[in-house]
Amino acid sequence: MSRTFLVIAENRGGKLRQVTLEALNAAKMSASEGDLIAAAIMGGNTRTLAAELSGFGADKIYTVEHPQLEPYNPETWFAAVRQIIESAKPDAVYAGHTAIGKDLLPMIAAYLKAGQISDVVAIDNSGAETVFVRPIYAGKAFEKKSFTRSPWVVTVRPNNIPAGEPVSGKTPEVIPVEYPNPSLRSVIKDVVSKTSGKVDLSEAKIIVSGGRGVKSADGFKPLQEMADVLGGAVGASRGACDAGYCDYSLQIGQTGKVVTPEIYIACGISGAIQHLAGMSQSRVIIAINKDPEAPIFKVADYGIVGDLFEVVPLLTDEFQRVLQ
Amino acid sequence: MNIYVLMKQTFDTEEKIAIRDGEISDDGVKYVINPYDEYAVEEAIRIRDDHGGSVTLVTIGPERSTDALRTALAMGADEAVLISDEGVQLDEYAAARALQAYLADKAPDLILGGNFSVDNGAGQVAIRLAQLLDIPHVGSITKLEVSAGKAAARRDAEGDEEIVEVTLPALFTAQQGLNEPRYPSLPGIMKAKKKPFARLSLDELGIAAEELAPKTVRKELNLPPARKAGRILEGELHDRVAQLVDLLRNEAKVI
Numbered sequence: 001m002s003r004t005f006l007v008i009a010e011n012r013g014g015k016l017r018q019v020t021l022e023a024l025n026a027a028k029m030s031a032s033e034g035d036l037i038a039a040a041i042m043g044g045n046t047r048t049l050a051a052e053l054s055g056f057g058a059d060k061i062y063t064v065e066h067p068q069l070e071p072y073n074p075e076t077w078f079a080a081v082r083q084i085i086e087s088a089k090p091d092a093v094y095a096g097h098t099a100i101g102k103d104l105l106p107m108i109a110a111y112l113k114a115g116q117i118s119d120v121v122a123i124d125n126s127g128a129e130t131v132f133v134r135p136i137y138a139g140k141a142f143e144k145k146s147f148t149r150s151p152w153v154v155t156v157r158p159n160n161i162p163a164g165e166p167v168s169g170k171t172p173e174v175i176p177v178e179y180p181n182p183s184l185r186s187v188i189k190d191v192v193s194k195t196s197g198k199v200d201l202s203e204a205k206i207i208v209s210g211g212r213g214v215k216s217a218d219g220f221k222p223l224q225e226m227a228d229v230l231g232g233a234v235g236a237s238r239g240a241c242d243a244g245y246c247d248y249s250l251q252i253g254q255t256g257k258v259v260t261p262e263i264y265i266a267c268g269i270s271g272a273i274q275h276l277a278g279m280s281q282s283r284v285i286i287a288i289n290k291d292p293e294a295p296i297f298k299v300a301d302y303g304i305v306g307d308l309f310e311v312v313p314l315l316t317d318e319f320q321r322v323l324q
Numbered sequence: 325m326n327i328y329v330l331m332k333q334t335f336d337t338e339e340k341i342a343i344r345d346g347e348i349s350d351d352g353v354k355y356v357i358n359p360y361d362e363y364a365v366e367e368a369i370r371i372r373d374d375h376g377g378s379v380t381l382v383t384i385g386p387e388r389s390t391d392a393l394r395t396a397l398a399m400g401a402d403e404a405v406l407i408s409d410e411g412v413q414l415d416e417y418a419a420a421r422a423l424q425a426y427l428a429d430k431a432p433d434l435i436l437g438g439n440f441s442v443d444n445g446a447g448q449v450a451i452r453l454a455q456l457l458d459i460p461h462v463g464s465i466t467k468l469e470v471s472a473g474k475a476a477a478r479r480d481a482e483g484d485e486e487i488v489e490v491t492l493p494a495l496f497t498a499q500q501g502l503n504e505p506r507y508p509s510l511p512g513i514m515k516a517k518k519k520p521f522a523r524l525s526l527d528e529l530g531i532a533a534e535e536l537a538p539k540t541v542r543k544e545l546n547l548p549p550a551r552k553a554g555r556i557l558e559g560e561l562h563d564r565v566a567q568l569v570d571l572l573r574n575e576a577k578v579i
Binding site: 071072073074075078098099102103105106109110111113115116117118119131135136137138139140141142143145146147148149185186188189190191192193194198200201202230241247248249250251253254255256258263272273274277280281283284285286292297298299300302303304305306310311314315318319323 | 335337338339340341343348359360415416417420440442443444445446447448449451452453454455456459460461462463464466476480481482483484485486487488489490491494499500501537538539540541542543544545546547548551553554555556557561562564565566568569571572573576578579
């Protein structure tokens, strides 16, 4: 019997997030022939987003358009997605392991009395059952998990599962669903955007990260300049956050974010085990540190022993030159 | 204010991980209160001090979790409850269901917990619990102000900050930056020994066994492949920088 996989879409600045395409592909990778792939788009601008998503192989797209769905509020989104669930009766629900995915999917899992496998980095559908790989201890180990029963609920970590290629010749059915106007116990009063125009850390392909070696909040400026040239994001070690040089939302490590970019440039970071846990799965690691004995050099592919305040501006110029 | 804190004991974040007989080895491992739960404990104590009431700690875990609970009692919490899971592997579904059963007759005003645990890292249990109890939640908070029947919270949403107003009872999960957890004082440690400490078995919660049957199961555990130390670049600084960019383009092929 065919199953239905429902993917919860997210957008950033009116465009579908890359991680939504990754979650859609994760659903396809877990599905068998004949299974149905559906997507849920909630918020504003759903028609445009549905058009954008159409080419990626969803069979059905459910949309719920309502001003209360922007910005994300767990109560409004859950009320909307519940309508979709009632209609689609999904055997599995997928989303990105993002601020929204981390918040909404456990609600859905509880509602469906379902198991959930969070923060999935790889899927193996070759055997008798679908196996999901996820990090534990912030990537110090990996476990393979499977579901003992359906429905499934899955969140996928950005940047790990490839986004699917556009599919031609398939036009999904778009199904508008009424917003149920629930009575609300929580209200978003304000959103202070600190990252507008910046690349989100969890999805960034390139991360320039600073540690205690940046010495002050101003010390992050050359790092930000390099990140801007590379189209990347700035991160930090716990040391830099504890010292008050930057916001905790930038922290990468076992207490903080776990990131897996293509390039991780660690500037003035010694490489404590708690930081290494958060970044050592990056594809290429570059370390810039004055101390040649710093543990970060033990995991770095390329290292420059030197003062970050000399190295980083030169490196930024060099990147700028070659990227022109 | 009737405050409950969901707590878990975890490996210290500085611990290395080893696998023995297909399980994570706990040989000589130092345990701590899950760092995010520690923020929750601190916040609960502060709210109790400002508004009155009591702080009850709830842990599902093995007997060794007693140490973490005693530490949090020494910080200033009033009571502790250890729901024993000896010999049972609870997944997030079952853990949330057990907490729901425990809290069913407790009428909490506030429930606080960590944003996620640094061992399993799934971050599901607290939010599942809010849903099961049919109360609102605000996840990943960096600030919390409680007033009569209401709370205002700041929430970290991938770096953006949301200001959320919510009616109580409600559940909150703590993010770094919420507060600076206190160290237990010596008098606190002495007092903690006399504070109420309850032990419950899963049986005593009256949940049918099939309800606790895991819906997800671990098939295998691996360590990530060790990273090899790479190349320290030599020469004049300009040359090293040029060499690095060249290697990124032509060897690693990432830019």
